Amino acid sequence: MTRAGPSEKQACQSEGCLFPAIAFAQYCWFHLESKGEWLSNLEARILTGQNLGGANLARILFKGIKFGRARLSGADLSGARLIGADFHEADLAAAQLRGCDFRQSSFSRLQGSGANFEGALAAECNFEYAQLADTNFSHTDLRKARFGGASLYRARLDFAILEAADFSTADLSFALMGGAYASTCRFDEADLSRSNLVGTNLEGASFTKANLFYARLGRVRGQGANFSQARLERAVLREADLRNVRLADAELKGAILERAILTGTDLGQVNLDQANISGAVLEEKVPG
Numbered sequence: 543m544t545r546a547g548p549s550e551k552q553a554c555q556s557e558g559c560l561f562p563a564i565a566f567a568q569y570c571w572f573h574l575e576s577k578g579e580w581l582s583n584l585e586a587r588i589l590t591g592q593n594l595g596g597a598n599l600a601r602i603l604f605k606g607i608k609f610g611r612a613r614l615s616g617a618d619l620s621g622a623r624l625i626g627a628d629f630h631e632a633d634l635a636a637a638q639l640r641g642c643d644f645r646q647s648s649f650s651r652l653q654g655s656g657a658n659f660e661g662a663l664a665a666e667c668n669f670e671y672a673q674l675a676d677t678n679f680s681h682t683d684l685r686k687a688r689f690g691g692a693s694l695y696r697a698r699l700d701f702a703i704l705e706a707a708d709f710s711t712a713d714l715s716f717a718l719m720g721g722a723y724a725s726t727c728r729f730d731e732a733d734l735s736r737s738n739l740v741g742t743n744l745e746g747a748s749f750t751k752a753n754l755f756y757a758r759l760g761r762v763r764g765q766g767a768n769f770s771q772a773r774l775e776r777a778v779l780r781e782a783d784l785r786n787v788r789l790a791d792a793e794l795k796g797a798i799l800e801r802a803i804l805t806g807t808d809l810g811q812v813n814l815d816q817a818n819i820s821g822a823v824l825e826e827k828v829p830g
């Protein structure tokens with residue numbers, strides 16, 4: 543007897559339905575009658591380590607299923623509801639996760655390279671030590687999410703909501719974060735070299751000891767951000783709003799600060815060798 547693998551999509555058997563059937567069923571989630579039975583069946587497959595790569599799990603309302611170590615590379619979970627889910631050490635590489643509701647879920651040590659989280663709700667999620675190279679978080683709600691120690695090399699975070707998220711020690715080199723809303727975000731000791739943060743809101747964000755070598759920060763709104771001991775060598779800060787920014791012991795050698803606003807910012811201990819500050823609004827902070 544041959545059985546269809548989880549990745550072979552067939553049409554839902556309900557008359558007139560245009561959705562494909564979900565994995566291990568003949569119906570889409572909406573038309574599936576024995577939902578509870580199907581969910582416990584899926585849970586058993588995950589527990590036994592079955593490879594669910596490429597499975598169609600779209601638009602499913604999951605409740606209380608544990609996805610720890612689940613093998614879901616290339617699976618389609620788009621539009622699924624997974625609030626508070628546990629995906630620790632799971633494999634979601636190249637998975638389709640658009641528009642999922644993942645609020646307060648755990649993805650610690652996830653393999654999520656190349657996954658597509660576009661437009662997902664992922665506030666307060668834990669992505670610590672996750673592998674997220676080339677992952678797409680464009681327009682994703684990640685407020686208060688935690689990414690400590692995660693690899694986000696070349697990840698897309700443009701127009702993401704990152705308010706109060708924690709990227710301390712994460713690898714964000716070559717990441718695309720243009721237009722993101724990252725106020726009060728923590729990037730302490732993170733690698734943001736060659737990243738693109740054009741137009742990003744970084745008000746009150748913390749970049750202590752961060753590596754921003756050759757990062758593009760043109761037109762950022764960085765009022766009150768902390769760049770103490772940060773490496774901003776050759777960083778492009780053209781027309782950036784850097785009012786009341788902390789730059790103690792920051793390295794700005796060769797940085798481009800044309801037309802940047804630096805009022806209220808103390809440049810006393812900053813290395814500005816070969817930096818371009820033409821047209822910048824500078825004002826030494828008067829002690830006392």
Ligand SMILES: [Zn+2]
Nearest residue numbers: 554559570573
């Ligand atoms: Zn259907």
